[in-house]
Amino acid sequence: MPVEHAARPGQSTGEPEPRQSAERPDRTIHVDGAGLDVEAADGARRRVLAPVHADLSEGVVAVVGANGSGKSTLLRLIAGLVEPSLGEVRFSPDPPRTGFIFADPTAQLIMPIVGEDIAFSLRGRIRDRRARNAESRRILASLGLEDREQASVHDLSSGERQKVALAGVLAAEPELVVADEPTTLLDLRASAEFRERLLSLGVPLVLATHDLDFAAAADRVLVFDDGRLVDDDEPAAAIPRYRRLALGDRAG
Numbered sequence: 001m002p003v004e005h006a007a008r009p010g011q012s013t014g015e016p017e018p019r020q021s022a023e024r025p026d027r028t029i030h031v032d033g034a035g036l037d038v039e040a041a042d043g044a045r046r047r048v049l050a051p052v053h054a055d056l057s058e059g060v061v062a063v064v065g066a067n068g069s070g071k072s073t074l075l076r077l078i079a080g081l082v083e084p085s086l087g088e089v090r091f092s093p094d095p096p097r098t099g100f101i102f103a104d105p106t107a108q109l110i111m112p113i114v115g116e117d118i119a120f121s122l123r124g125r126i127r128d129r130r131a132r133n134a135e136s137r138r139i140l141a142s143l144g145l146e147d148r149e150q151a152s153v154h155d156l157s158s159g160e161r162q163k164v165a166l167a168g169v170l171a172a173e174p175e176l177v178v179a180d181e182p183t184t185l186l187d188l189r190a191s192a193e194f195r196e197r198l199l200s201l202g203v204p205l206v207l208a209t210h211d212l213d214f215a216a217a218a219d220r221v222l223v224f225d226d227g228r229l230v231d232d233d234e235p236a237a238a239i240p241r242y243r244r245l246a247l248g249d250r251a252g
């Protein structure tokens with residue numbers, strides 16, 4: 001059930017950030033009993049994700065759960081990075097162009113200079129080099145990084161580096177963004193800012209997060225525990241139950 005948020009421009013910390021209204025493609029991710037078994041070193045098979053059933057068409061879906069509960073596995077199945085050993089992931093009407101954002105942006109920065117990295121991501125879409133550089137500058141400016149075009153990716157702060165990784169993903173004009181704990185390495189302010197960026201992309205977002213403020217800004221929350229989907233509801237209902245699941249009496 002989509003949850004509407006009132007606009008509160010300019011806020012950068014604290015409460016969940018407002019989401020700008022945006023056109024969202026009418027696409028559904030059908031997770032039809034998708035799950036994953038892996039083979040251990042001794043040859044034994046281990047189920048790391050029990051079959052998940054969920055039709056996801058909301059603008060922002062947050063996936064929460066303890067370490068090792070199966071969040072990243074679900075994200076990788078949705079993004080097509082891993083094939084399910086059970087069930088399937090389908091899309092209707094058609095599979096989206098999907099961009100994946102990792103917790104550690106260094107995993108996806110390829111070129112040493114910021115502008116070069118974005119231009120590299122644009123190569124599939126724009127053949128002309130000057131047009132590519134112009135588009136790279138436009139994307140960087142849209143993320144407030146216009147003065148970092150010539151910077152080394154190694155000299156950036158973690159927050160800037162995560163934004164450059166996002167710029168690289170946006171360069172491919174994704175129709176779905178899958179983000180695996182994208183604010184984990186960021187401080188409070190950078191995390192709030194990055195959260196706001198992701199929420200205002202106007203592109204459907206599925207993200208795993210331990211940041212419950214971020215999850216609270218989603219339209220729908222999936223809760224995982226020990227490799228199973230154990231709750232699936234709107235944030236106002238799912239997050240308090242997740243707190244009780246994770247913290248027991250300490251949830252308050």
Ligand SMILES: Nc1ncnc2c1ncn2[C@@H]1O[C@H](COP(=O)(O)OP(=O)(O)OP(=O)(O)O)[C@@H](O)[C@H]1O
Pocket residue numbers: 038039048065066067068069070071072073074208
């Ligand atoms: N290819 C694999 N081979 C072996 N084990 C795997 C594989 N993929 C996932 N696992 C295991 O499955 C479990 C769930 O992992 P997953 O990364 O999905 O958890 P998570 O909820 O994202 O955890 P975290 O919050 O720590 O990132 C873990 O025990 C992990 O070691």
